[in-house]
Structures are given as structure tokens and as C-alpha cells.
Amino acid sequence: MTLGALADLAGLLLSPPLCAACDANVSRREAFCPACEPSLLEETARGPDVAAFEYGGAIARAVTRYKYEGQPWLGVTLGALAATALARLARPFDVVTHVPLHRQRLVERGFDQSALLAREVARAAGRSLQYALLVRTRSTEQQAHKGRAARLLNVTGAFAANLDGSACFQGRAVLLVDDVRTTGATLRACTEALHAAGVGDVQTLVLARDA
Numbered sequence: 518m519t520l521g522a523l524a525d526l527a528g529l530l531l532s533p534p535l536c537a538a539c540d541a542n543v544s545r546r547e548a549f550c551p552a553c554e555p556s557l558l559e560e561t562a563r564g565p566d567v568a569a570f571e572y573g574g575a576i577a578r579a580v581t582r583y584k585y586e587g588q589p590w591l592g593v594t595l596g597a598l599a600a601t602a603l604a605r606l607a608r609p610f611d612v613v614t615h616v617p618l619h620r621q622r623l624v625e626r627g628f629d630q631s632a633l634l635a636r637e638v639a640r641a642a643g644r645s646l647q648y649a650l651l652v653r654t655r656s657t658e659q660q661a662h663k664g665r666a667a668r669l670l671n672v673t674g675a676f677a678a679n680l681d682g683s684a685c686f687q688g689r690a691v692l693l694v695d696d697v698r699t700t701g702a703t704l705r706a707c708t709e710a711l712h713a714a715g716v717g718d719v720q721t722l723v724l725a726r727d728a
């Protein structure tokens with residue numbers, strides 16, 4: 518982080534808290550202002566991946582600002598919101614990890630959005646965060662512009678577990694965190710890679726479910 522970025526961050530920490538979707542002033546405990554809050558959609562369609570919200574409204578605006586408009590500090594707020602879904606997991610887990618960003622995109626964006634969310638989820642759950650337990654073995658093109666079938670093909674075999682020959686994850690239960698689930702193809706490919714490396718149980722938790 519450059520000195521300028523540090524100064525920006527320090528300024529933000531000292532300034533009043535702002536709505537994650539629109540920058541209106543909010544109280545320290547609120548993620549969204551009274552105008553944005555009603556657009557939040559609690560997850561309704563229960564599937565294999567636990568989601569805190571349906572994608573849309575204030576959550577969609579906050580995710581766009583977080584990922585594409587260079588506001589990494591929103592990861593703290595959004596991670597805490599993702600953690601509200603922890604109570605709906607079916608089983609206990611030992612360690613938290615995240616869907617990884619490809620190195621090239623990490624350089625472009627400057628932060629791994631899912632890793633920052635996973636850090637807050639791990640903190641809320643009282644579990645350790647295993648950073649970069651998974652790696653992308655090839656750069657997948659942006660999923661957002663692809664149809665369902667193309668997304669599935671795009672991520673198949675794109676991940677591997679980065680265990681460095683360690684046996685410490687053999688048979689362990691892992692919680693895998695991502696920002697937005699669309700088809701679930703990325704989460705499935707990551708889950709398969711973890712199982713292939715000997716991880717026992719894998720559960721998945723996302724901030725928002727899209728579709």
C-alpha cells in the first residue's frame with residue numbers, strides 16, 4: 518500500500534461512517550442508510566450454498582463499489598454482513614478459506630475481495646482464516662459476461678488446493694467464502710479441488726446469491 522493510499526484509509530477511519538451503497542451518513546452500527554436499507558433482500562431460495570442476501574438493491578450497489586470502484590474498506594462491512602448467514606450452516610467447521618482471485622486480476626484490483634470477506638467471516642466465527650488455500654491454475658475470463666453453460670466450462674479444472682505437501686487439512690472441515698454466487702460453478706470447482714486434496718467436509722457461504 519502506498520503512503521497516499523494509507524493516508525486515504527486513515528482519513529476514512531477518522532471520518533463519520535457512511536452507507537456502503539450511497540455514502541450517506543449512518544450510525545456506527547448501520548451498514549446502510551434508511552433510504553437503501555429497505556432494498557435489502559434476505560435470501561429466500563435455499564440451495565446448496567448458504568447466502569446472506571439475494572443479489573440486488575443496496576447489496577448490488579455496495580458490491581459494485583467494493584469490487585469495481587476501488588473501495589476495499591467496504592470488505593469489513595460486507596464481510597460482517599456475510600457472517601450473518603453463519604447460523605444457517607448445517608455443520609461445524611475448522612477453518613475458513615476463500616475463492617481465490619487470479620494473480621493477474623489481484624494486481625489489477627489491488628485486493629482479493631473474497632479473502633477480505635472471509636477474514637471477517639472467520640473473525641465472527643472464531644475460526645482461523647487460511648489465506649490462499651486454493652489457487653487459480655489458469656486465468657478464467659470474466660464470468661459476468663458468460664452464459665450458464667459457458668461458465669461451467671470456464672471454471673472446470675481452474676483451481677487447485679495449495680497445501681504445500683502439508684497433511685494438516687486431511688479430513689478437516691472447511692468453510693469456503695465467496696462474494697457473489699451466480700451459477701455456483703466456481704464454488705463447485707473449488708469444492709472439488711479441496712476434496713481432491715484430501716479436505717474432508719466443505720461448506721460454502723456467500724454474501725449474495727444472484728439468480
Ligand SMILES: [Zn+2]
Pocket residue numbers: 536537538539540541549550551552553554
Ligand atoms: Zn444509502
